[in-house]
Amino acid sequence: xxxxxxxxxxxxxxxxxxxxxxxxxxxxxxxxxxxxxxxxxxxxxxxxxxxxxxxxxxxxxxxxxxxxxxxxxxxxxxxxxxxxxxxxxxxxxxxxxxxxxxxxxxxxxxxxxxxxxxxxxxxxxxxxxxxxxxxxxxxxxxxxxxxxxxxxxxxxxxxxxxxxxxxxxxxxxxxxxxxxxxxxxxxxxxxxxxxxxxxxxxxxxxxxxxxxxxxxxxxxxxxxxxxxxxxxxxxxxxxxxxxxxxxxxxxxxxxxxxxxxxxxxxxxxxxxxxxxxxxxxxxxxxxxxxxxxxxxxxxxxxxxxxxxxxxxxxxxxxxxxxxxxxxxxxxxxxxxxxxxxxxxxxxxxxxxxxxxxxxxxxxxxxxxxxxxxxxxxxxxxxxxxxxxxxxxxxxxxxx
Amino acid sequence: xxxxxxxxxxxxxxxxxxxxxxxxxxxxxxxxxxxxxxxxxxxxxxxxxxxxxxxxxxxxxxxxxxxxxxxxxxxxxxxxxxxxxxxxxxxxxxxxxxxxxxxxxxxxxxxxxxxxxxxxxxxxxxxxxxxxxxxxxxxxxxxxxxxxxxxxxxxxxxxxxxxxxxxxxxxxxxxxxxxxxxxxxxxxxxxxxxxxxxxxxxxxxxxxxxxxxxxxxxxxxxxxxxxxxxxxxxxxxxxxxxxxxxxxxxxxxxxxxxxxxxxxxxxxxxxxxxxxxxxxxxxxxxxxxx
Numbered sequence: 001x002x003x004x005x006x007x008x009x010x011x012x013x014x015x016x017x018x019x020x021x022x023x024x025x026x027x028x029x030x031x032x033x034x035x036x037x038x039x040x041x042x043x044x045x046x047x048x049x050x051x052x053x054x055x056x057x058x059x060x061x062x063x064x065x066x067x068x069x070x071x072x073x074x075x076x077x078x079x080x081x082x083x084x085x086x087x088x089x090x091x092x093x094x095x096x097x098x099x100x101x102x103x104x105x106x107x108x109x110x111x112x113x114x115x116x117x118x119x120x121x122x123x124x125x126x127x128x129x130x131x132x133x134x135x136x137x138x139x140x141x142x143x144x145x146x147x148x149x150x151x152x153x154x155x156x157x158x159x160x161x162x163x164x165x166x167x168x169x170x171x172x173x174x175x176x177x178x179x180x181x182x183x184x185x186x187x188x189x190x191x192x193x194x195x196x197x198x199x200x201x202x203x204x205x206x207x208x209x210x211x212x213x214x215x216x217x218x219x220x221x222x223x224x225x226x227x228x229x230x231x232x233x234x235x236x237x238x239x240x241x242x243x244x245x246x247x248x249x250x251x252x253x254x255x256x257x258x259x260x261x262x263x264x265x266x267x268x269x270x271x272x273x274x275x276x277x278x279x280x281x282x283x284x285x286x287x288x289x290x291x292x293x294x295x296x297x298x299x300x301x302x303x304x305x306x307x308x309x310x311x312x313x314x315x316x317x318x319x320x321x322x323x324x325x326x327x328x329x330x331x332x333x334x335x336x337x338x339x340x341x342x343x344x345x346x347x348x349x350x351x352x353x354x355x356x357x358x359x360x361x362x363x364x365x366x367x368x369x370x371x372x373x374x375x376x377x378x379x380x381x382x383x384x385x386x387x388x389x390x391x392x393x394x395x396x397x398x399x
Numbered sequence: 400x401x402x403x404x405x406x407x408x409x410x411x412x413x414x415x416x417x418x419x420x421x422x423x424x425x426x427x428x429x430x431x432x433x434x435x436x437x438x439x440x441x442x443x444x445x446x447x448x449x450x451x452x453x454x455x456x457x458x459x460x461x462x463x464x465x466x467x468x469x470x471x472x473x474x475x476x477x478x479x480x481x482x483x484x485x486x487x488x489x490x491x492x493x494x495x496x497x498x499x500x501x502x503x504x505x506x507x508x509x510x511x512x513x514x515x516x517x518x519x520x521x522x523x524x525x526x527x528x529x530x531x532x533x534x535x536x537x538x539x540x541x542x543x544x545x546x547x548x549x550x551x552x553x554x555x556x557x558x559x560x561x562x563x564x565x566x567x568x569x570x571x572x573x574x575x576x577x578x579x580x581x582x583x584x585x586x587x588x589x590x591x592x593x594x595x596x597x598x599x600x601x602x603x604x605x606x607x608x609x610x611x612x613x614x615x616x617x618x619x620x621x622x623x624x625x626x627x628x629x630x631x632x633x634x635x636x637x638x639x640x641x642x643x644x645x646x647x648x649x650x651x652x653x654x655x656x657x658x659x660x661x662x663x664x665x666x667x668x669x670x671x672x673x674x675x676x677x678x679x680x681x682x683x684x685x686x687x688x689x
Contacts, residue, residue, distance in 0.1 A: 043517055175662040202662035206621065208612055211409040212656035219402050232519050232613045243530040244405075244537050266521040266613065270528055 029065075029072035030328060032318055033092035033101035035113060037080035045105055049127065049311035050075060051300055053103070055292070056315030066322045074098060080105070082112035089113040093120045099333045100125065100322070102314045105307075107131035107149070107178055114142045123321075123334040127314035128307055131181070136356040141330075143337055143351050143359045145317060146310045149178070150185040152277045155367040156252055157189055159275075159379045164250055164390055166223035168196045172213065172237065173228040173254075175202035182228045182254050198222050205233055210240045218246045225250075231257030235267040242270040242395050249391035250275055261303045264370055271370045273392040278368050280306035280346055281377045283385045288345040306346075313346030401535050406657040407650065408536055414649025415546035418553060418642050419604040420622060421629030423597035425641040426556075428630055429573040430593040433496045437477075437504035439622030441598050445470050445605030446614045447511060453522045453609075460544070463606045467599040474598030477503060478591045504619060511616040520614040527610045545607035552603055553642060560638065569593055601626075628672045634682030644682065647671070 034053055037046040053073060061070045074096055078085035085106075092098050093116070101117060102125040104110040110129025117124035118139040126134065126142065130149040135142065160166060169190055173183035183200065190197050198220040201213050214237070217225060225248050227237055234257035241251070251274045257263055258276035282293035282304075292312050296304040317340055322328070325336035338359065341350045351359040367379035369388055378388035420442065427435045445466040452462040481503065482496050529540040560566040571579040572589045580586050629648055633640025648668050655667030675682055 201660060203656075204662055204664050207661065207664060208608070209409055209413050209653070209656075210661070212406050212653045213661040215402050215405045215409075216657055232521075235521070235613070239528050240539075242528055243539055262519060266519070266523065268523055268528060 029070040030322060031072050031074055031096055031098045032322075033089075033096060033098040033103075034073050034075045035078050035085060035088055035092070035101060035103040035109070036075060037105050037109070038075065038077040040079040040081070042080040042106055045128075045307050046077075046080075048304055048308040049103070049105065052292075052296065052304065052308040052311035053315050055295065055299065056312045056319075060315070060319045066319055071319060071322070075103075078106075078109050078113075080109065082108050085109035085113045086116055089116045089124075090120075093117070093122050098122070099325075099328045099330050100318055100337075102318050103127060103311070104129040107134075110134055114139060117141050120330075121334075122330040123337050125314055125318055125321075125337065127310040131177075132357075135358055135360040138358055140338075140359070141334055143340075143361075145314050145346065145349060145361050146279060147363045147365060148357065148360065149182055152182070152279070152365055153186055153189060153254060154277075155365045155379050156254075156275070156277050157193060159367050159388075160193055160195070160224075163379075163388070164224070166195060166249055168198050168220075168222040169224045169226055170199040170217045170220060170222040170248075171197055171201070171226045171228075172199075172217070173202050174205045174230060174233060176205065178256070179228045183226075186226055186228075186254060195224075203233070205230060207233070207236075210237050211244065214240055214244050214246060218244055221248075223249045224252060226252045226254060227258070228254040229257050231260050231263050232266065234258050234263050235271070238267045238270040238274060245395045247392075247394045251392060252276065259305055259368060259375060261375075264373055264375070269398070272372065272398070273370065273389055275367055275369045275378070275388075278306055278366050279363065280309045281366060281368060281375070281383075281385075282309075283377055284347070284366070284383055286345055286347050287343055292345045309346040313344035313349065316344050317342065317349050402657065404536050406653045408538065410650035410653030411646060412539065412542040412546050412649070413653065414646035415549040416542075416604055416608060416645075417625060417629055417649050418645030419549040419607070420601055420626045421633065421645045421648075422553060422556065422638060422641040423600035423604075424626040425630050425633060425635070425638060426569075426593055426600070427597040428635050429637070430569060431482075431496070431590050433482075433494070433500070434627060434630070435500050435594070435597065436497060436623055436627075437500040437507060437619075438597070438601055438626045439624070440504040440507040440619035441470055441474070442601045442605040442608075442622055443511060443614070443616065443619040444473070444507060445602035446609045446618070447515060447520075448602075449606045449609040450515075450520050450522055450614055459522060459524065459606050459610045460548075463548075463603055466602045466606050470602035471595040471599040474595035475591050477598075478594035482594070483587065483590065504623065508616050508619060515616065517616060522609050522614075524610050539611065541607075541611045545611075548603070548607055552600065553638075556600070556638065565592070625668070628668055631672060632675055632682050637682065640682050 036049055037043055057071060057073055065071055076088035076092055078088050092101055100123045104126040105128045107129045110126055111131050111134055114124055114134050118141045121141055123141050126144040128146055132148040132150050135144050171183050173179035187197055199217050203213055229237060234253060253276035259278050264271040282289050293304055320342050321333055321336040325332040347363050349361050352362055366377055368375050369378045371386055376386035378384050424435055424438045448466040449459050449462045482499060485496050526540045530537045560570055568584045568589055571584055572586050576586055629641055629644035632647055633644030651667050651671050652664050656664045
């Protein structure tokens with residue numbers, strides 16, 4: 001009798017214990033790793049992206065999270081350095097045992113960390129790092145939400161083909177991996193559109209005086225000047241182009257620094273009329289794009305831009321996959337990610353294979369122009385908020 | 400020809416600023432025999448002073464009169480309380496003062512990062528983007544003013560060193576510290592004043608650079624390196640040499656950028672640096688004998 005009682009008690013205790021761990025399990029949040037440069041020279045972008053991730057996370061959790069579970073983000077600082085990124089990635093995988101990792105800003109960091117994700121078979125949803133070859137290696141655990149670097153100027157090229165039929169160009173780029181590869185790709189693009197490149201010059205980021213190189217550009221007198229520059233170099237390049245009265249038909253920035261509000265504020269009127277390639281503007285007809293930008297502005301008192309939208313969308317992509325995954329093992333999450341087909345504030349997301357690329361989201365790119373201190377979408381026409389001003393007026397004819 | 404002239408003008412204007420940066424370091428080098436490796440960081444501080452004053456509506460050129468005395472005081476404090484005590488401890492080699500300046504530079508950078516964050520700051524004035532033309536050659540208004548002010552300061556420095564008692568004492572200390580001490584010069588005080596002067600001069604460079612450039616905590620390092628190159632070019636401790644050194648570096652960078660490619664800008668400066676060390680040790684001082 002006593003034995004039976006004891007046995008019953010044991011069963012009851014066991015059931016209770018199981019039940020309780022069951023309860024505890026469903027309340028335990030799903031951990032998601034996020035790799036971002038939170039300190040170092042890229043911290044500015046890391047901050048925009050972190051805030052965007054957190055905004056999306058709050059929205060998702062406020063709506064009850066994923067299948068009744070909340071999501072928790074584990075941010076790891078990669079400091080913009082590949083080696084630090086690698087060890088951060090390994091920590092997320094082996095110590096925190098996250099089922100999925102997202103983030104990834106600098107190309108060099110992404111190039112170093114994607115193989116780690118692949119090796120441990122934990123899905124990595126890259127939100128920014130854009131070096132082309134990351135999605136060209138056939139990794140089946142690596143997904144990328146944003147387009148690869150070589151596709152950034154697509155809208156610019158279509159504009160050049162249809163509107164500004166320029167004949168000659170000058171290309172200036174910062175002498176870094178990003179600058180070199182972007183300028184090389186754009187040189188090839190120029191050849192395909194029939195534009196002759198008269199000057200192609202690298203420069204050292206952080207220079208005080210760009211006049212020597214700009215003087216050379218001025219002497220060559222190209223129809224357009226294409227620049228791949230970080231924000232303060234971009235600002236100085238435009239200020240000094242104005243000083244030297246260089247008057248091409250258009251100035252185009254290849255993404256990076258030219259879309260940031262700091263660029264326009266520090267360059268002043270020299271920024272007016274400058275075009276830039278971009279991946280996103282808040283006036284695009286995507287569900288939640290405008291709301292996201294407005295909310296960001298309200299919450300943080302500063303502007304967001306395409307990097308933030310990428311991060312915001314990536315959070316939703318990850319949450320969507322976690323919701324559909326059969327279980328929370330990396331493998332099932334990976335399979336759910338591969339079947340992603342959704343609309344986000346950053347645009348439609350679907351991981352497809354084309355050319356050499358696999359599991360790469362394919363997106364349109366856009367061209368924007370600074371008009372009186374406001375960044376307006378001007379190309380393609382379907383999303384334009386203002387008509388483009390072409391050719392850019394001569395410096396001395398401006399008021 | 401236009402390209403060449405424009406390049407030379409750009410180089411000389413930049414050289415004026417470089418002179419101002421280099422002359423302070425040269426002065427300190429001459430008197431104390433050490434390279435101040437916090438020189439660029441002191442300039443960074445002056446730029447932040449200019450920035451803060453500018454947010455209150457003070458013109459960068461007016462803030463010269465605030466930044467220079469402030470940095471002079473800071474220089475005095477650094478020399479008196481951080482560098483001079485090192486000399487008194489016999490087990491510490493005097494060269495260790497150089498290491499001390501490296502540390503001071505790091506501390507200044509991190510303080511700036513703590514207070515102002517890593518964000519880029521910039522000062523826009525209505526003359527930041529303005530230019531005037533002589534023929535086809537453009538002159539940046541801000542850089543031309545900077546060049547003029549740099550000339551004035553350099554000339555004033557000369558007058559001070561040649562004609563005043565204090566200036567003579569500084570030169571005496573630079574030439575022979577022991578002899579100067581025997582002649583009744585308070586060399587301890589002279590080193591303090593010299594460090595202050597050097598800091599004040601580089602502060603002036605910071606104020607002049609602020610309207611045409613931008614400011615962030617790590618800006619000091621590259622300018623310390625430039626000042627070092629100028630000091631070596633000019634011949635360690637020579638004021639005239641520093642002028643030659645500054646203009647040469649500015650010109651070399653500009654010409655290199657135009658005719659070799661701008662990605663080689665720094666390489667050109669460093670190549671000259673090595674060539675001077677190899678073939679003209681002692682720098683331009685050997686040619687001028689001043």
